[in-house]
Amino acid sequence: MSWPVPLVPAGDGPMFQRIARAVVDDIRRGRLVASQRLPGSRALASELGVHRNTVLAALAELEAQGWIVTQPARGTFVAASLPETPVTRAPAAGRRGQGGQARPLGFALPPEPQLSPRYSGDLRRGELHVSAGVPDPRLFPVDALARAWRRAVRRDGRRLLTYDAPEGHPALRAALAAMMRAIRGLSCTAEDVLVVRGSQMAIDLCARGLLAPGDRVAVEALGYRPSWDALRLAGAELVPVPVDESGIDVAAIARLAARRPLRAVYLTSHHQYPTTVTLSPARRLALAALARAHRLVVLEDDYDHEFHYEGRPVPPLAAADDGGHVVYLGTLSKILAPGLRLGFLIAPPPVVARLGLLRAAMDRQGDRPMEAAVAELIEDGELERHVRRMRTTYLARRDALLAHLRARLGGALAFEPPRGGISLWARVAPDIDIQAWLAACAARGVHVSPGSRYTFAGDEPGAIRLVFSALTPAELDRATGVMAATLRSLSGARSR
Numbered sequence: 001m002s003w004p005v006p007l008v009p010a011g012d013g014p015m016f017q018r019i020a021r022a023v024v025d026d027i028r029r030g031r032l033v034a035s036q037r038l039p040g041s042r043a044l045a046s047e048l049g050v051h052r053n054t055v056l057a058a059l060a061e062l063e064a065q066g067w068i069v070t071q072p073a074r075g076t077f078v079a080a081s082l083p084e085t086p087v088t089r090a091p092a093a094g095r096r097g098q099g100g101q102a103r104p105l106g107f108a109l110p111p112e113p114q115l116s117p118r119y120s121g122d123l124r125r126g127e128l129h130v131s132a133g134v135p136d137p138r139l140f141p142v143d144a145l146a147r148a149w150r151r152a153v154r155r156d157g158r159r160l161l162t163y164d165a166p167e168g169h170p171a172l173r174a175a176l177a178a179m180m181r182a183i184r185g186l187s188c189t190a191e192d193v194l195v196v197r198g199s200q201m202a203i204d205l206c207a208r209g210l211l212a213p214g215d216r217v218a219v220e221a222l223g224y225r226p227s228w229d230a231l232r233l234a235g236a237e238l239v240p241v242p243v244d245e246s247g248i249d250v251a252a253i254a255r256l257a258a259r260r261p262l263r264a265v266y267l268t269s270h271h272q273y274p275t276t277v278t279l280s281p282a283r284r285l286a287l288a289a290l291a292r293a294h295r296l297v298v299l300e301d302d303y304d305h306e307f308h309y310e311g312r313p314v315p316p317l318a319a320a321d322d323g324g325h326v327v328y329l330g331t332l333s334k335i336l337a338p339g340l341r342l343g344f345l346i347a348p349p350p351v352v353a354r355l356g357l358l359r360a361a362m363d364r365q366g367d368r369p370m371e372a373a374v375a376e377l378i379e380d381g382e383l384e385r386h387v388r389r390m391r392t393t394y395l396a397r398r399d400a401l402l403a404h405l406r407a408r409l410g411g412a413l414a415f416e417p418p419r420g421g422i423s424l425w426a427r428v429a430p431d432i433d434i435q436a437w438l439a440a441c442a443a444r445g446v447h448v449s450p451g452s453r454y455t456f457a458g459d460e461p462g463a464i465r466l467v468f469s470a471l472t473p474a475e476l477d478r479a480t481g482v483m484a485a486t487l488r489s490l491s492g493a494r495s496r
């Protein structure tokens with residue numbers, strides 16, 4: 001181990017003092033941080049070209065001053081609490097350095113972009129996140145993926161570990177195209193597929209590559225904020241369109257388009273986010289006609305297609321898109337895991353080529369070894385088996401949640417059993433203070449999202465979203481128990 005930045009024992013005085021001063025200086029600048037292990041005295045002596053005794057003398061001096069501590073048989077460490085407040089060299093506006101002191105910022109930051117708040121949630125032990133729209137990581141096929149990764153890199157490492165085309169690994173493009181043809185009814189080939197790091201990247205690429213600043217884009221008024229962020233960052237003007245039990249109101253989009261030019265529609269047609277309703281057949285036809293009439297780009301975000309429990313999944317708009325309007329966005333975040341950052345976009349090859357160039361300017365290419373491994377999982381049927389298992393598991397979890405809610409919160413919540421998706425949208429009785437209720441639940445370790453996280457204007461729609469995919473029936477039992485008990489104590493407090 002050597003010093004992070006070469007020590008410069010400058011100045012006057014004996015060498016051991018100069019070394020000690022240089023170490024203190026590094027601690028004050030944040031190059032060495034509290035509790036960091038220091039290299040051994042031999043290594044430092046050889047790096048500085050001095051006798052080891054000189055370094056030992058410097059370390060003794062530093063220890064006497066409280067800057068470092070020596071732990072027998074473990075080594076020498078920067079002290080956990082330092083003897084003086086480190087010198088700050090800039091006003092507090094600078095970002096925090098590793099050592100905790102403010103680091104100067106030598107340039108002005110442009111105005112902060114208007115982005116939605118992130119609700120990542122702090123995963124504390126024992127807490128239940130009924131708010132996290134993710135698959136259950138405990139059920140992830142770790143071994144199958146690890147084997148596939150190892151096989152792919154062993155076999156093909158020379159190609160996988162270097163630069164390559166930005167559109168994605170050919171095997172994954174082909175495997176995704178085959179899966180989309182077989183399962184989702186799309187007519188596509190590998191050339192129509194752009195592999196991305198999750199649909200968020202696809203939305204960003206579409207926003208920058210297919211829209212011009214100032215273009216108007218219709219979005220669901222109850223919807224997916226990260227998509228709005230990407231569209232807005234590219235300069236799009238978003239127009240919220242109401243959503244009801246048949247999905248986005250296509251007649252309202254038609255009225256918008258009749259008044260002023262409309263360029264695109266972003267929608268979650270299959271399991272509307274967050275209500276999970278499916279766009280009705282009549283609205284599908286009307287949207288296709290509208291797209292033709294106004295030459296619209298239709299960004300269809302089909303993020304959890306296979307998790308459909310009543311009947312067969314409804315084929316995507318893209319499957320019936322004869323006019324070439326639909327850019328289809330898919331992700332492996334729900335059917336596999338969001339941390340893999342793998343998604344895909346399906347569009348005619350000129351669109352794929354254009355967006356591939358944009359992608360290369362930002363991200364060069366994706367994670368080739370992972371793309372190859374996931375291609376194997378698809379080719380050998382592992383992903384399909386996993387999805388089938390998960391559908392059964394999530395259906396049981398949905399039903400457990402429904403049963404608990406009916407038994408415990410039937411008077412407080414009104415909901416339809418979701419026919420698909422991984423969450424449930426429930427309207428809350430008007431006399432309940434949703435914010436107070438959910439804050440009380442969070443204080444007891446149960447996190448639930450208020451509907452206001454999904455509204456365009458941030459207003460409270462009088463609803464909550466409950467995700468059942470990542471919690472076992474026993475955990476859902478516990479979570480709904482806490483929700484009911486909290487509600488009882490709140491209404492008890494109110495009636496007192």
Ligand SMILES: Cc1ncc(COP(=O)(O)O)c(C=O)c1O
Nearest residue numbers: 198199200224273303331333343
């Ligand atoms: C509507 C919607 N689209 C897409 C995604 C997936 O995003 P990504 O593929 O970037 O992980 C999610 C995940 O929460 C989502 O809710």
